[in-house]
Amino acid sequence: MKSLSTTLIGIALTLTVVSPFTAIADDDAENTPAVNASQQAIDIAHKYPIVDGHIDVPYRLQRHWEDVTQATEKGDFDYPRARLGGLDAPFMSIYIPADRENNGAKALADVLIDQVQAIVFRAPDKFALANTADDIRSNFSAGKISLPMGMENGAAIAGDLKNLEHFYRRGIRYITLAHAKANHISDSSYDSSKIWNGLSPFGKTLVQEMNRLGIMIDISHVSDDAFYDALDVSQVPVIASHSSMRHFTPGLERNMDDKMLTALAKNGGVLMINFGSFFLTEEAMQWGKHYKEAKATFEKLQGNRLTPQISESFNRAYRKRFPYPYASVKDVVANIDRARKIAGIDHIGLGSDFDGVGDTLPEGLKDVSTYPVLIDALLERGYQESDIAKILGGNVLRVMEQVEAFAAQYSKSSAEE
Ligand SMILES: [Zn+2]
Structure with a gap:
């Protein structure tokens, strides 16, 4: 085994003969896809709504714009590939980097929401906005891809509940309470300084207000203590929009351990499995x-x-x-299996993190055209079609409905007061 410094010197030497202006080959050009799956799996992918908890299209477009209503050269998502894969409702991540806390987070969120709306306005025959589970189902029946929105990082709330209402009105239907650093709402799994030992006092109020309005609480990225705080405060099921099982990545707080998943199941929530290899295997981590x-x-x-x-x-x-060390489709299935063993089939979903995890996606699951490949692997593993339908979208749609029903009940009872 070579030491790190030897390796670095080696790489530095290699770099001296590589001009920084050398054209970089585009290895993302994969816009002529073919789905490598059985007809049965392809049929299942198109028969049921596939709801993906987390796809980073808006931020990708912010850095490198392409028209995703057409085939694109780069990225993991575009309309033709989504169609091919049977994807019906990818939650568009309104991603606010952690350094935007107190630094333009709200404006960035609004711009990214505009990006999502622009996609729908440009191709209303292909895409539609979706604020409810019902919207997703009716867009599905009409043959359109829904673009529901989740905000990744509550920094954009900026300590003001008026902003929460603003973003609810603009279509945000889940909020990931924190991202890579602790913010004014919550501690973060990636941040060793735990400033709140869970949720902040404002964070607890925010969770209650999210329940009241009908915005799902997303506990991906938060610290373990913040997760348990959110479960304590929330009166409705919560989601993990893009996390996997810590069992396979020991010590990675970003994933959920078995005890947390047991608590999540009791709460009625859903763990949506992340496809990034480093969320799936210890080797990639x-x-x-x-x-x-x-x-x-x-x-x-x-x-x-x-x-x-x-x-x-x-x-x-x-x-x-x-x-x-790319993970394989089998590793995704192993994570799903583990979640099933701990929580049961009603608490599992998919949160691929396409367009958000770079070149770390498993072999065979490289973009949104590949859901049938995963379905094939689940069939091979003995999963029933009805169980697969729950994983693809049924479970998270159930949570959306529960969250909507609670909010409707709340506004009805407060109107009667
Ligand atoms: Zn994330």
């Missing part, structure tokens, strides 16, 4: 850790010579030397 360390050291060595091109060249060189 460890690769990610080592990569981050090496990259930080490399960037330090580069100092102010560092450019995005050099950084990209480092990625390539590192991956060449240490090939990425």
Whole structure:
């Protein structure tokens, strides 16, 4: 085993002969897909609504705009591939990076919501907005793809419940309470400083108000203590929009452990399994850790010579030397199996994180055209069609309906007072 410094010197040497202006081959060009699955799996994918808890299209377009109503060169999502895969309701992630806390978070959220609306306005024959489970079902019947919205990071609420109502009116139907850092609402799984030991006092009020309005609480990304706080406060089921099982990634607080999943099932909630390899296997998780360390050291060595091109060249060189240990479709099934064993079939969904996890997706599950590949693997594993339908979307639609019913009941009873 070579030491880290030897490796870094090796990569630095490789880079000296690679001009930063060398054209970077586009390995994302995969716009002529073919679904490698059985007819039975393809039929199931189209027979039931597929609701994906988390797809990062808006932020992807923010960085590199393409018209996703047509086939695109890059990315994991576009209309033709979504159709091919039978995807019906991808939750568009209104993603606010953690450093936007107190720094333009609300404006960014509004711009990203505009992005989603623009997709629908550009192609109203293909896409439709969706505020309720019913909207998703009727768009499905009408042959349109719904674009419901979830906000990833409550930073945009900026401590003001008026903003919560604003975003409810704009169509936000779940909020991931925090992202990579603790914010004014909650501690984060990725942040070692736990400033609230769970939810903040405002965070607890916010959860109650989300119940009242009918916005789902998303506990992906929050710390364990914040998860239990959210369960304590929420009167309706919550979701994990894109997390997997910690059993397979020991120590990764970002995923759910068995005890948490048992509590989530008792709450009636749904864990939507993330497809990113580092959420699925320990090997990919460890690769990610080592990569981050090496990259930080490399960037330090580069100092102010560092450019995005050099950084990209480092990625390539590192991956060449240490090939990425992609998970397989079987690893996704193993996570689903584990969740089923702990929580039961009614508490599992899919939160692929397409367009959000870069080049870490499992072999065979590279974009939104591939849901039938996963369905095939579930059939092979002995899952009944009715169970698969629950995983694809039935379970999360149930939670949406429960959340909507609670909010409707609440506004009715407060109108009677
Ligand atoms: Zn995320």
